[in-house]
Amino acid sequence: MAVNTQFSIAVHIMAGLAYRCDKDTTSANLAMSVNTSPSFVRRILAKLSKAGLVETATGKAGACWLAKDAKNISLLDIYNAVDAPKAFSIHGYAEQKVCQVSCNIKKALEKALTKTQKAMEAGLAETSLAQIVSDMTKR
Template sequence: MTISSRFSVAIHVLSLLELNKEGVNTSEFIADSVNTNPVVIRRIMGMLNKAGMVKVRSGVAGTKLLRPVSEITLLDIYRAVQVVEEDALFSIHDKPNPKCPVGRNIQISIEPIFSSAQAALELTLERVTLQDIVKSIQDADMDTEATTCK
């Protein structure tokens, strides 16, 4: 079990949009950076579009960020790409036997713990903004020889 790579791809895409804000970011260009198929990018872009994070128009080349990177948290992105349904990171087996004391009480006993574990994870993501990621990428890249994507 892993959380879908849609999340990491979305972070990649949005970072690229920021670092290449002067350029024309087509799905093909982005796909080349991510190393995947342009349709995969368009699907993710559609989700980010619905979440109001990017502006993308059908037929028109190039996607733009709609919000400053300092105001986009990783939690926003996580939610946008629907990696996990609302409050359902953990799944609980349904229909345990109500005739059994454990069966009829296990769900109510476990739920709050699963909720708080999920909340702890989400809080961590909420504390990191896209700006932090972009800065980290820039810092890491100072060691590297300066080649561009294009």
């Protein structure tokens, strides 16, 4: 635990929804596939729903399904929907006033992080959910 796997679980969930393209998939169904609790699945599902990637129905015949075609959903969309960690995180130590390095390093690190983050997101944008499903089913 204590390592954020929500992105990969979210992809798992989305792949499940893409795979069974009906409209009667419940959080319990997905939880069984992922091997976790329905409650946890619902929490992630809620984020995906807020981001407009899935639609849900409450009530007795409650269910969830993809809001759009898997071809039009990228891994970046999913990454943005769940609050996945950045490419790297900058330490939060207080600046030592007497030290120029200490006072200015964060600015430089932030610039580097922005660049790295962009590169990573471009990589995520290249793969669609449909591609994931295809990789999954073939062979």
